[in-house]
Amino acid sequence: MTNVAVELGTQQQPSLHTHKHDAIAVAAGATHAHAEGQQHPIKLYLVVWGWLFVLSACSYLVDYFGLHGYLRWSLILLFMMLKAGLIVAVFMHMAWERLALAYAILLPPVLVLVFVAIMVFESDYTHLIRVLFFSSPT
Amino acid sequence: MAETALTTPGQSPVRTAGLKGVAADWSSDQRAFKNVSWGKAMMWIFLLSDTFIFSCFLLSYMTARMSTTVPWPNPSEVFALTIGGQHIPLILIAIMTFVLISSSGTMAMAVNFGYRRDRVKTAVLMLVTAALGATFVGMQAFEWTKLIQEGVRPWENPWGAAQFGSSFFMITGFHGTHVTIGVIFLIAIARKVWRGDFDVERRGFFTSRKGNYEIVEITGLYWHFVDLVWVFIFAFFYLW
Numbered sequence: 001m002t003n004v005a006v007e008l009g010t011q012q013q014p015s016l017h018t019h020k021h022d023a024i025a026v027a028a029g030a031t032h033a034h035a036e037g038q039q040h041p042i043k044l045y046l047v048v049w050g051w052l053f054v055l056s057a058c059s060y061l062v063d064y065f066g067l068h069g070y071l072r073w074s075l076i077l078l079f080m081m082l083k084a085g086l087i088v089a090v091f092m093h094m095a096w097e098r099l100a101l102a103y104a105i106l107l108p109p110v111l112v113l114v115f116v117a118i119m120v121f122e123s124d125y126t127h128l129i130r131v132l133f134f135s136s137p138t
Numbered sequence: 139m140a141e142t143a144l145t146t147p148g149q150s151p152v153r154t155a156g157l158k159g160v161a162a163d164w165s166s167d168q169r170a171f172k173n174v175s176w177g178k179a180m181m182w183i184f185l186l187s188d189t190f191i192f193s194c195f196l197l198s199y200m201t202a203r204m205s206t207t208v209p210w211p212n213p214s215e216v217f218a219l220t221i222g223g224q225h226i227p228l229i230l231i232a233i234m235t236f237v238l239i240s241s242s243g244t245m246a247m248a249v250n251f252g253y254r255r256d257r258v259k260t261a262v263l264m265l266v267t268a269a270l271g272a273t274f275v276g277m278q279a280f281e282w283t284k285l286i287q288e289g290v291r292p293w294e295n296p297w298g299a300a301q302f303g304s305s306f307f308m309i310t311g312f313h314g315t316h317v318t319i320g321v322i323f324l325i326a327i328a329r330k331v332w333r334g335d336f337d338v339e340r341r342g343f344f345t346s347r348k349g350n351y352e353i354v355e356i357t358g359l360y361w362h363f364v365d366l367v368w369v370f371i372f373a374f375f376y377l378w
Contacts, residue, residue, distance in 0.1 A: 037351065037355065038249070039250070039253050040250065042250060045243065045246045045247060045250060046243075049239070049240075052242070053239060056232075056235050056236060056239055059372070059373065060228065060232045062377065063227060063228050064227060066214075072377075073378070076373050080372075080373035084366055084369050087362050087365060088362075088366065090246075091242055091245070091362045091365075092358075093355070097174065098163060098172055098174075099155070099156065099159055099160045099163075100163035100164055100170055100171060100172065101171045101174055101179070101182065103160055104170070104171075104182075105182050105183075105185075105186050108186060108189075109186070109189050109193070112189075112190070112193045112197075115193070116200070119201045120200075122201065122205075123200070123204035123205035124205075126201075127204060127205045127206075130205065130206075131207060134207070135207060
């Protein structure tokens with residue numbers, strides 16, 4: 001991690017006075033928000049970008065190799081959550097925002113899972129009714 | 139009245155971290171988002187509402203797919219292409235995914251160079267992002283054309299459950315609209331960056347306010363969100 005900080009040291013704009021300190025703090029994995037806006041090492045973005053490509057390729061391969069059943073679904077969900085997490089945390093800088101914002105934005109969508117549960121019961125019921133009363137005798 | 143004296147400007151108070159910080163920020167009887175500008179906070183709140191819109195679309199799709207007694211068309215076959223005599227499943231969607239991920243990467247770089255006040259690199263990277271976004275929309279138009287020619291309609295399709303068409307056009311259509319708006323937004327902001335509006339603090343046409351490079355990050359938030367929604371559509375609609 002130190003080489004990241006050193007490499008950045010050469011790229012710094014002298015006008016950003018808090019910059020070097022921040023780059024080192026970020027490289028050290030510290031959560032840090034600052035007045036100059038979100039300043040993070042370019043390398044971090046490139047690494048995340050690379051991972052997004054790898055994860056996308058993995059989820060495509062799930063389909064390409066025709067995996068089925070629970071293995072397929074769990075792999076799809078795993079790659080989806082990892083990609084979503086990387087985009088929100090790093091590209092959208094949520095990892096460096098204060099928790100007051102992070103919770104206000106990230107917790108409400110979690111409640112959508114309740115809606116999902118309701119609709120799963122509802123569609124199971126609809127399906128049952130359709131099978132019982134509307135299925136054409138074959 | 140002495141109690142209401144303003145704190146000295148420029149002096150940033152030490153803020154508590156963790157859950158105590160959440161409680162302190164929200165109960166401070168001031169703005170809740172301490173070091174986030176109103177523009178950024180509003181974009182986040184807009185994105186939250188947009189999350190609910192797309193959640194509703196994906197949920198209605200889930201309900202339709204789970205409750206139908208007719209088999210669902212296999213997206214792996216529906217979106218397959220024959221390239222050079224080889225039949226490759228889902229290849230068009232895979233390429234679209236990579237195009238959109240690439241555009242997210244260039245956008246993240248644009249935000250970074252924006253805060254470094256590198257005017258030219260920021261504008262160029264934003265325009266590259268816009269070009270990749272336009273490519274994505276173009277491929278989506280191709281996909282729609284192909285499916286419509288094959289007989290997919292919102293009320294019927296040749297392969298199975300009728301709800302496939304309505305779910306497909308609704309979800310990808312709404313997402314494509316978001317990408318299109320994003321491309322326009324990117325070009326508008328890239329033009330401002332290119333012209334140096336944020337270096338000379340030129341006043342905005344509508345607002346008469348001075349802008350700054352944070353607008354690049356706000357544009358980026360919207361763009362990454364579009365990519366984020368695609369991650370979920372890709373997983374639930376195309377791969378499931």
